[in-house]
Amino acid sequence: MTYNTHRFGFSLLEMIAVIAILGILATIILPRASSGNDAAKVAACHVYKGDIEIQAELWNHNTGSWPAADLASIGADANYFPEGLPTCPVDGTTYTIDTSTGLVIGHSH
Numbered sequence: 001m002t003y004n005t006h007r008f009g010f011s012l013l014e015m016i017a018v019i020a021i022l023g024i025l026a027t028i029i030l031p032r033a034s035s036g037n038d039a040a041k042v043a044a045c046h047v048y049k050g051d052i053e054i055q056a057e058l059w060n061h062n063t064g065s066w067p068a069a070d071l072a073s074i075g076a077d078a079n080y081f082p083e084g085l086p087t088c089p090v091d092g093t094t095y096t097i098d099t100s101t102g103l104v105i106g107h108s109h
């Protein structure tokens with residue numbers, strides 16, 4: 001039991017590292033490659049999606065259930081989003097998740 005919990009925690013760390021690297025790459029490479037402000041916004045949206053899904057995974061790991069679909073529960077918890085929930089830089093909408101998978105709905109810009 002303890003071993004399994006440790007293994008799961010480590011995989012979360014790996015996911016966080018991957019998302020962080022992707023975020024850095026996206027913010028550095030994508031805006032230059034397309035030289036468009038829209039592309040930078042799309043890249044930022046993808047980073048936010050990844051961040052929300054990671055935090056939702058942590059919430060699920062800690063509480064045993066997914067956060068509310070509108071993210072009101074997790075968004076109010078500074079342990080997960082100390083700077084508040086992000087909104088989509090492309091269309092300005094708030095993010096929602098599928099409460100059966102924990103994945104952000106839409107935003108396939």
Ligand SMILES: [Zn+2]
Binds near residue numbers: 089090109
């Ligand atoms: Zn978006």
